[in-house]
Amino acid sequence: MAKAALMDFDEALERFEPVLGFEVHVELNTETKMFSAAANPAHERNHGAAPNTLVAPVDMGLPGSLPVVNETAVRYSISLGLALGCSIAPSSRFARKNYFYPDLGKNYQISQYDEPIAFEGQVEVELADGTTFEIPIERAHMEEDAGKLTHMGGATGRIQGAEYSLVDYNRAGVPLVEIVTKPIFGAEKRAPELAAAYVRAIRDIVIGLGISEARMERGNLRCDANVSLRPRGQEKLGTRTETKNVNSMRSVERAVRYEIQRQAAILAEGGSITQETRHWHEDTGTTSPGRPKSDADDYRYFPEPDLLPVAPPLALIESLREALPEPPAVRRRRLKADWGFADIDFQGVVNAGLLNEVEATVAAGASPASARKWWMSEISRIANADGVEASSLVSPASVADLQRLVDAGTLTDKLARQVLEGVIAGEGTPQEVVDARGLAVVSDDDALIAAIDDALAAQPDVLAKIRDGKVQAAGAVIGAVMKAMRGQADAARVRELVLERAAQ
Amino acid sequence: MSEIIRLTAAELAASLAAGEVSSVEATQAHLDRIAAVDGDVHAFLHVSDHALDVAEDIDRRRAAGEQLGPLAGVPLAIKDVLVTTDMPSTSGSKILEGFLSPYDATVVARSRAAGLVPLGKTNMDEFAMGSSTEHSAYGPTRNPWDLDRIPGGSGGGSAAAVAAFEAPIALGSDTGGSIRQPAHVTGTVGMKPTYGGVSRFGAIALASSLDQVGPVSRTVLDSALLHDVIGGHDINDATSLEDAWPSFAAAAREGATGAVLKGLKVGVIRELPDSGFQAGVSASFRASLALLEAHGAEIVEVSAPHFEYGVAAYYLILPAEASSNLAKFDSVRFGLRVDVPGGTVVDVMARSRDVGFGDEVKRRIILGTYALSAGYYDAYYGSAQKVRTLIQRDFDAAFADVDVIATPSAPTTAFRLGEKIDDPLQMYLNDVTTIPVNLAGVPGISIPSGLAEEDGLPVGIQFIAPAREDARLYRVGAALEALLVDSWGGPLLDRAPALRHAQGPDGGNR
Amino acid sequence: MVSEITPDLVRHLGVLARIQLDDHEVERLTGQLSAIVDNIAKVSEVATPDVPATSHPIPLENVFRPDVVGGMLTVEQVLQNAPDATQDRFKVTAILGEEQ
């Protein structure tokens, strides 16, 4: 396959307007599947189950099996619809989407077609510089996931050249909500960034609702990105491509950028874009052609005769609406005001993905500034060095406890960093680490005075210098005392005592 | 022991309860009968090799004083459309040859729990598509009244099994008449319950919005007894009704006294003229109406102007739903696989389905695929769904005036094997009176009304009631049955010719 | 509306339905389907826009199952009818097309 020509991104944007669209599939973390009582592999507890161990008859399309709708999945879908600002349909229906594929136990997917549960909404998306963008939502509908195929032989794991494939139906029937946007105009240069920000916004929403594990690397959240270009001044939309299953926010950003550059190069040459699905290749940072749209895409949708309409009572919708968490964008505005952070400091926390941690640390009693300082500096540094998530290292409560010890004068900043290391190493709570390692500041004046006496004996001219007004001479004594106390002294107290002695 | 097989299920149950006969004896008697006559009738695709063990267990539990259900120890034949863990379930298709379900259909599980003894699986048109059982991949079943004739379909096996005294009762399924039309041509009773009255879980789906499982028997009371066992809400079937159903057996017993007929309004449909029916079928139907009238019923003409669109709507809805329901037979997880050297999985699927499905199944899958495909949906499937609404309205209007509607159960008596097999359109017209019942979801029962004068073959009368009024059908059916049996001086099946015992009691192993 | 059933259409329907029809079958089905469709197309005569569609004969809604685990099969049960299986999974020959 020839390598695609790419146009410089800025030039592409000068000549063409990008129009985006996204289909995001969210796997719900219900206990059971969408249409069967089999345990749900998208629930944290069942992650990594052995093949074909989470299967009920309907998941593998056994003769005679029937689907029955999971009540919790419906509630989660309504909550998600509301969080997306959508209207909830007074009555919605399931439909069969008919197509043959080995990972599809019944050879039809139960989905929603012309009557989705939620429609017409909008999501506020925040870009890295803090500006916001409204993404229009067309619909959110309930459906089921397919099983998992593993391609064997030939090139590793690739469909092309594989000799045979293995099918595991654990994932078949996992509850999905598919969120479909309307065409998104006006993103311009920030189209790639907006793509990532949109996926992050959806992730924040579903995490806030607690309805999905939302781990993209596990496929809990999958994004199909539609990109089309139209020449400046043209009304008619260009032909779009759909890049499937991009599984990280960074990849979504890169894939959109790549498609803009690729399509621009083709259009500039007078070529035309093929309407098709495309695959994202993480290693090369490119997309490649998938399946063209064709008249074989005749899914023969019809109302699912085994299931009944979903007509949520208004009271249920209203109670779910009341239970909605604060929208992420609103929450961010509130926290920024509460904490009094400068734009750059607040955005730093957001971009580091540490908003929850800082908020919880503040809630546990730390000042916003100290909470931010711990998470953004020391904890992030260790996390980066170890290649792990900062949030996995230490609990917000421990960070607040640590700061409390600093504020009480029990620990100096330097000691506190050592205590943090102990906590991360699993040695216990900050207080336990202080006790076990004997790291507390020595606050016993008698011990300090004894050390000062020793230091003055070694540097007898210091007192005279201080009395002459050269107060900075105290530094040498303070340094010696701190060294003798192995850092576990409060330097300010030592200074006070030295000055007192000089004044005597 | 030959008298055991001629007992009705109710009579046999009474004998079992009284300790006059054991379930092992009753089961053995039916197994002997199967061995003797099924070589000719071919009602069974599989005979259980552990029915006697099950019977023995029931006898032991009864002896131990355990409280058992009313039908405990009574043998039961099961249509092969219902999945069973201990016997293969093929739905009459080559594509499912040898298929062993890891779970039992709800109706089978309930039958087992009630102490019924599964005898075997009965023959049927492949995936229940047909009206003659000639479309079974395993060869046709023959009508016990005349072995050259069809036993009806798709449930010809279950009807023939009870008509031939191979089983006292059986389970069937009815999508457009597959319980009632076989009852009509074999002189037996068949009931299609209200849609949702009996669980479909474990019934290999033909057309999900039409399919309904129901009882097959020689008497109305026996159907009612079996309906009591299998009916009621099932959480595994979302379309299953949560209604608290009355005892259908009590309704049948009450009906047999005849009191129900006083003032009963029986509707006959103006748009079903006698001219559309074989003379003997019409005559028998009219005679039954006269008998009802003579015993206090009022015959009222009702109009059902949209019935004539029923067959057309049915032959759009059924193939459409079936084309989707049968997509699961793709050679990946179960069923026949025909390898295609060098082929992809697409080739293997397409080849397996070509080899595994019979002509009628392929015809309907292609028709249904057409009816659902882009551009045709509104004209075909969408329009057919509207005809359903119109037929429901016809029923609603009629039931405002009458308690039940009566029709002949089918236009003709049993036709000869092969007579209509090459003419799908003619075959489809067999279900003209039964189809509207499925389209509307209402209950319908067929009971024997007599023999057609011209050919001496059985004829059935169908009663239809409003949705959820299944008990009414058992009352009315039992009332007419009592009058007819009285007038005949014994059950209609007493007049069926004796079947040749093809083999001794030890033969016929399968 | 009545649509002409052509051999090409029947062949296309065979592709959609994953049934490999040979020319003889295509020819026979074309004739039979034409006759059937001529007879069933009359549903559109009475299916006027004011008539609502009925997809369930007994109207129900909001039929749900509680979110409680149960009714799972063992791996042995899952695979017990498999035409081919290995490593506790179903085995199929090479797939060329892509998922939808």
Ligand SMILES: [Mg+2]
């Ligand atoms: Mg999609």
Ligand SMILES: [Zn+2]
């Ligand atoms: Zn989807």
